[in-house]
Amino acid sequence: MSDTRSVAIASARALFLTRGLEATRIEDLRDASGISTGSLYHHFGSKLGLLEAVVISALADHKRALLEKLNESLSAFEAVQSLIATTADWISANPDAARCIFRFRGALESAGSSALKDHNRNELIPLLKRLEGWIKNGEIRALPMALLLPLLHGPLHEYARAWLAGRVAAPPSAHVEVFVAAAWGALRP
Amino acid sequence: MSDTRSVAIASARALFLTRGLEATRIEDLRDASGISTGSLYHHFGSKLGLLEAVVISALADHKRALLEKLNESLSAFEAVQSLIATTADWISANPDAARCIFRFRGALESAGSSALKDHNRNELIPLLKRLEGWIKNGEIRALPMALLLPLLHGPLHEYARAWLAGRVAAPPSAHVEVFVAAAWGALRP
DNA sequence: AAGTAGTCTAGAATTATATTCTAGAACGAT
DNA sequence: ATCGTTCTAGAATATAATTCTAGACTACTT
Numbered sequence: 418m419s420d421t422r423s424v425a426i427a428s429a430r431a432l433f434l435t436r437g438l439e440a441t442r443i444e445d446l447r448d449a450s451g452i453s454t455g456s457l458y459h460h461f462g463s464k465l466g467l468l469e470a471v472v473i474s475a476l477a478d479h480k481r482a483l484l485e486k487l488n489e490s491l492s493a494f495e496a497v498q499s500l501i502a503t504t505a506d507w508i509s510a511n512p513d514a515a516r517c518i519f520r521f522r523g524a525l526e527s528a529g530s531s532a533l534k535d536h537n538r539n540e541l542i543p544l545l546k547r548l549e550g551w552i553k554n555g556e557i558r559a560l561p562m563a564l565l566l567p568l569l570h571g572p573l574h575e576y577a578r579a580w581l582a583g584r585v586a587a588p589p590s591a592h593v594e595v596f597v598a599a600a601w602g603a604l605r606p
Numbered sequence: 607m608s609d610t611r612s613v614a615i616a617s618a619r620a621l622f623l624t625r626g627l628e629a630t631r632i633e634d635l636r637d638a639s640g641i642s643t644g645s646l647y648h649h650f651g652s653k654l655g656l657l658e659a660v661v662i663s664a665l666a667d668h669k670r671a672l673l674e675k676l677n678e679s680l681s682a683f684e685a686v687q688s689l690i691a692t693t694a695d696w697i698s699a700n701p702d703a704a705r706c707i708f709r710f711r712g713a714l715e716s717a718g719s720s721a722l723k724d725h726n727r728n729e730l731i732p733l734l735k736r737l738e739g740w741i742k743n744g745e746i747r748a749l750p751m752a753l754l755l756p757l758l759h760g761p762l763h764e765y766a767r768a769w770l771a772g773r774v775a776a777p778p779s780a781h782v783e784v785f786v787a788a789a790w791g792a793l794r795p
Numbered sequence: 796a797a798g799t800a801g802t803c804t805a806g807a808a809t810t811a812t813a814t815t816c817t818a819g820a821a822c823g824a825t
Numbered sequence: 826a827t828c829g830t831t832c833t834a835g836a837a838t839a840t841a842a843t844t845c846t847a848g849a850c851t852a853c854t855t
Contacts, residue, residue, distance in 0.1 A: 419803095421804095437713075442841060443841070443843085444841075452804085453805045453806070454805075454807095455804055455805055455806070455844090455845090458843070458844080459803060460803090463843075464842070464843090465628075520712050523709045523712070524626070524628075526771060527626045527627075528626055528629075561776070563765070563768065563774035564761075566764065566768075567761040567763075568784075568788055570760075571756075571760030571761035571762070571764035571765070572753075572756040572757045572760035572761070573756070574764055575755065575756035575759060575760035575763055575764070576752070576756035579752065579755075579756065582715060584752075587750070587752065592750070592753060595749065595792075599760075599788070599792040602788070602791040602792060603761065603791060603792075608832095610833095631811085632812070632813060632814085633812080642833055642835070643814085643835070644815090644816090644832085644834055644835070645832065645833050647815080648831080648833075652814075653813070653814090
């Protein structure tokens with residue numbers, strides 16, 4: 418990834434978050450990053466393309482954090498613990514990246530971003546496969562697949578949204594045990 | 607509420623959801639609703655003002671559904687059950703309104719919509735007060751206030767987002783018992 | 796080393812779109 | 826019926842995204 422790209426992404430992330438999507442003009446992005454209009458369009462194609470790059474970069478960073486901790490040999494409970502703790506810690510340490518995900522992913526989905534779809538496929542499917550395995554060997558409760566991720570992540574994500582919006586003071590990492598207990602309570606056989 | 611306003615809101619909701627926020631032009635809204643540009647601006651002030659009206663109308667409808675079912679005499683468990691069942695049923699019956707809330711509320715928050723802040727105050731504070739009461743009399747577990755709503759709504763909301771995005775087939779109303787069990791498992795003493 | 800194809804940068808020109816403006820129509824109160 | 830107010834219409838304006846053209850840089854080839 419060229420330097421120009423990462424500089425543009427960093428500037429854009431800051432401006433999109435502080436001023437909002439519609440309120441940041443290409444001109445603002447040019448001034449903040451020092452990259453010309455033409456160059457910006459050469460690299461990203463459009464404002465939406467730049468947004469896509471911003472969100473994908475945040476998702477990729479989160480994914481990296483998850484993979485660092487999650488190895489193949491964990492029990493179901495250990496995996497639940499690891500997923501929740503790692504995500505809570507990552508959000509608490511990278512609030513701006515997390516805000517991008519929660520706040521802008523929707524805009525991309527509705528615009529039909531294929532990069533985002535790819536990410537979902539690569540991210541979600543493998544995780545669901547593992548959960549399916551644990552259902553088969555009885556480590557977690559037999560529930561429709563569609564319910565597993567909401568039960569696992571729901572409370573943490575909901576709390577994270579509130580924290581990221583400034584509605585509560587303590588970061589998600591402060592309540593990991595509660596989120597783990599809730600998730601495991603709902604998922605254990 | 608004048609007829610013009612509600613026609614505009616209905617058209618705008620449909621267009622915002624199908625084409626996305628940025629992709630629907632004032633011209634499109636004018637053509638779809640038959641209301642002139644000037645009139646649209648007279649009533650809503652700006653495109654964002656129209657979006658605000660769309661979201662607030664959805665929130666108001668959900669609130670009405672909640673208040674119909676929720677009376678003062680319920681036990682904590684009955685209230686949890688009622689909140690989750692009513693919300694799941696409402697989302698399942700009004701997917702477009704729900705999509706507006708999940709997808710556009712963030713855009714309003716970041717734009718500093720005061721109408722939205724008012725709604726949050728009138729909606730959330732009374733509910734939190736009641737939860738506080740149940741903590742005091744021991745009907746629900748003593749937890750930091752900030753955790754209560756995430757534990758209560760997290761799994762249902764997360765599932766609802768997936769259903770509204772078309773990622774799962776069964777509506778939230780199909781899994782009410784699971785969401786109630788998860789919430790009550792996390793909240794009971 | 797000079798040539799060359801490809802990539803990148805710059806900023807002006809263009810196009811698209813939100814918003815404002817002006818004039819007049821409809822309405823309600825007195 | 827008249828006055829003031831609210832509402833509607835659509836053209837004019839302003840704003841901001843995108844495209845375009847020319848040139849600079851880079852890496853590879855001879």
